[in-house]
Amino acid sequence: MTILELKNVKKVYETKNVTTEALNEINFSVKKGEFISIMGESGAGKTTLLNIIATLDKATAGTVLLNGQDITALQDKEISKFRRKELGFVFQDFNLLDQFSNKDNIFLPLVLSEIEPTDMKLRLEKLQSSLGIEEILEKYPYEVSGGQKQRVAIARAAITGPSLLLADEPTGALDSAASEAILNLFNKINEKGQTVLMVTHSLRASSYAKRVLFIKDGIVYHEIYRGENESRGEFMERINQAQFMLNRGDK
Numbered sequence: 001m002t003i004l005e006l007k008n009v010k011k012v013y014e015t016k017n018v019t020t021e022a023l024n025e026i027n028f029s030v031k032k033g034e035f036i037s038i039m040g041e042s043g044a045g046k047t048t049l050l051n052i053i054a055t056l057d058k059a060t061a062g063t064v065l066l067n068g069q070d071i072t073a074l075q076d077k078e079i080s081k082f083r084r085k086e087l088g089f090v091f092q093d094f095n096l097l098d099q100f101s102n103k104d105n106i107f108l109p110l111v112l113s114e115i116e117p118t119d120m121k122l123r124l125e126k127l128q129s130s131l132g133i134e135e136i137l138e139k140y141p142y143e144v145s146g147g148q149k150q151r152v153a154i155a156r157a158a159i160t161g162p163s164l165l166l167a168d169e170p171t172g173a174l175d176s177a178a179s180e181a182i183l184n185l186f187n188k189i190n191e192k193g194q195t196v197l198m199v200t201h202s203l204r205a206s207s208y209a210k211r212v213l214f215i216k217d218g219i220v221y222h223e224i225y226r227g228e229n230e231s232r233g234e235f236m237e238r239i240n241q242a243q244f245m246l247n248r249g250d251k
């Protein structure tokens, strides 16, 4: 089942005297249960693309269908409700609110959706042990490590059971051990059925995905799938080679 479909998505930024074509013609689709990484060099348009899918920014042209609904046609007043219902976000810099405990940060999207407190607790109980956050729920974001903050952010993103979990460089602010733990978590929640779309320039992060798309010159230039019996190391090597060829201009 297709969850997300992008057709001829274009994004042009017009500033005072500079026009930047960030995305030219992006086409791809995502099936339920996939774990996709989108790679590209700095400035390739990864964040732009994610923001458009996240309804945080509007495409200049093209359509984005999420569960068959064209999100580019949503009215402003429908957008926030749609976003809360369908999407979860994980950012490089966590975006937790320091005035709330970690637990209340996780509950925030449920509070906004007017979910009953007993239901909130049940949902958290289901998530907390696999995310390894039981010990830090009563603490505040400024009292825990970066890796722990990102676990809380993942819990906040996953607790609504979104159609799609979006992540922009989720390990960009973490050291390698914390990164590995976070990527293993993405794997775990993906194995439970959560569809994940991550953008990153990290080879290592991408090797955790099942499919890698490469964007360059505003289009999806190439894609590779992880083989059924392929190890993560082997996949990383193939991603590396593909990226090398791409940077040389080959396909």
Ligand SMILES: Nc1ncnc2c1ncn2[C@@H]1O[C@H](COP(=O)(O)OP(=O)(O)OP(=O)(O)O)[C@@H](O)[C@H]1O
Pocket (backbone or CB within 6 Å): 013, 014, 015, 020, 021, 022, 040, 041, 042, 043, 044, 045, 046, 047, 048, 049, 201
């Ligand atoms: N708000 C904006 N106004 C004008 N130009 C922008 C804006 N945001 C991004 N751009 C430009 O669009 C292009 C794509 O930017 P984007 O942030 O999507 O790249 P990226 O692939 O996420 O890069 P990085 O890996 O460095 O995060 C760049 O040339 C950038 O300068």
Ligand SMILES: [Mg+2]
Pocket (backbone or CB within 6 Å): 046, 047, 048
């Ligand atoms: Mg970016």
